[in-house]
Amino acid sequence: MRYVRMLTKTYKDNTGRSIDLYSLLIEHNGETSLLHPLHEYQLKNHVMSKSWHNKLIQAVELMLDYMDANRHYFSSPKAFFESFAESMHSGTIGEDGYDPSGLYWLPKRTTTAYNLLYSITQFSDWLAENALLKHQTTLTIDMRDMRLQQRESLPSGSTEVLAAKVEGLLPTEINALEHAVSEEFLSHQGWIPDTQGRVKMKGMLLYKAGYVTAIKKILSST
Template sequence: MSLVKVNAKVVQDDSGVFTEIPVLLDENKEVIKPLMEYALKLKRDGKSQSTILNHIKATQLLLEYMASNSSGFITPQSLFESFSSRLYTGTIGDDGLDPSGLYWLPCSKQVARLHIYALSQITDWLAEKYGATSMNPLIEADSLTQRLNYAAWFRKNQHDFLGHIKDKHINSTVRYARSVQGKRPLGKQKQDAIEFPERYFEAFYFDGLGGALDRRVALRDRLILLLMHGGGLRESETLHLWLEDVLIDPFNPNNVKVRIYHPEDGKAPNNWRGRSGKTTRAAYLKEKYVLSPRNDLMGKKRVGWKSRVTDSKDEYLEVHWFPTIFGEVFAKLWQDYTRFLTGVERHHPYAFISFHRNHLGNPYTLNAFHDNYRQGLKRIGLKPCKADGLSPHSHRHSYARRLRRAGVQELVIKKCLHHASLESQVVYTTPTAKEVTNSLDAATEQLLNPIEPVEQIGTPSWEVLMEYGFNDIDPNGLFTGKNPKLGKRNGN
């Protein structure tokens, strides 16, 4: 079976609105409609693009497995159980052959469980809507599974301030479990968040990104770098910046305040109000430019949005420069950059644009920034490597660790990173492996070379310790007391 994933624009009524989602085409180039309907449901429910893509991928794998195993199964249940096993083991035998022709390599436990969960959701929805048999029905859980489910439920709800109103559902949640749950992944600590090596930052700023032949490109990319490294923003958040979102700091005229508004719900600039009375950026984009928010697009034009909290009822993230010199440098470069924009025709409000001759004036894309970032590293003799901190997101890690090393309180760090929970910053602010090693080396040195003489305290012998206090357990003084009747003193 040849299945193809494509992006489709789905029109559902007579309005001019379409919904762009990924869909699967079968061997006849026909859309698999039930899956398309489920993808539309996920889109309506506000699920992320990665979640929708995972459901599409899981369904594609299942359909390919069904087509390649034509011998059939007695029940849908047995089909799903066999399919889930192949996710973990792959389909290639010890002899290197695969009669099914799939040639799947084993998935990790995490990926396999994601696929199993996605397919469970899809088949349940199909069963409810069309009366089909769910491949992964709910069964009564055994007592151990009930306990594990309760632990998972408690972990999910303990930080929810409204959790107390949900416990009417706990019995049904705990008493049932999936018959095919997938292997439990190994417990592990959160991995170190690798920061950008500070020893390379100056060269990367001046000679890397700053080494671009086009001065406009160098200014734009260095501004984005400052937002990430000195303001802690994610790379995607920087591309949602509008020209109106940069303001002079009222407390420091040499600095600027930068606000990143939610691409849909953020308040439109200049107190704008649409014909229907709406004041959101989504309405502003549609009415002024006939555009959709960038987080609602597909393909290369898409720019995601991850943050679940904002700093104001106007729905924006405020950049907190640390140290403040980053904001002052940004202010100077911003003045130069905006002068270049006056001569470029733009049909959108976004601050960062493309200067490529084929895309001049279009909104800057993540793919284009990643290409320029790689070129910047190459100019100073480095190669992109997440494990070494040589990636765009590593600058956010640098920002967070800089705050922690300066002794900034956790609540303030949470505010600076725009996290919903204090726990979210743990991966950013826990000591690195190198810091742990350095700390232990210093402690070892202090232990071996104490500044003050260690007080010598004699340790009493067992005989002295047992002279008193054992009347209740050795009333005859056979082993304890000043003169024990059995056993001899002095270790003889």
């Protein structure tokens, strides 16, 4: 997959004001297009500093390079991200000085690798949340009276989903969702999920009941 940085100008209204951001133009399967999820995420965070955007783009470029050099080597998004993170920290060159992938990455300083991986993680979280919101309209909630007693028995603040079918998720969206609720990611962030799907950190509620369970139901229906 080939890519190039390009300056984008986005007009959000009928004024002369524009949001000017460098983003990525990619070529894939003979087609060239803007990497829209990345650009949309950047627009949402356009007030962030130039260095923030540069770091994000650099992290995505590294991930695209690693993905292109290691096609068909990983059975799951989790395995891919773990190996990608390890390569960021340790480099890709063997003891004999050879790197079959052709990347020839040198080991990065711990802080540098962490900051780049953090940028990717935040982007992935946003993709997961965005995908969840995008597909919430496809959830079917049974509101018939015969279910009233069962609904009343649910814990306060929870939602009963009786039927849910999600279609058309892209591999990157599935990857983002799986990563968002993976034990490794939650543990790394210091977040603790409970049986009702809430996510907490040091007793503080980060995501309400149903967050983790809803994502897992979406994944199980794909």
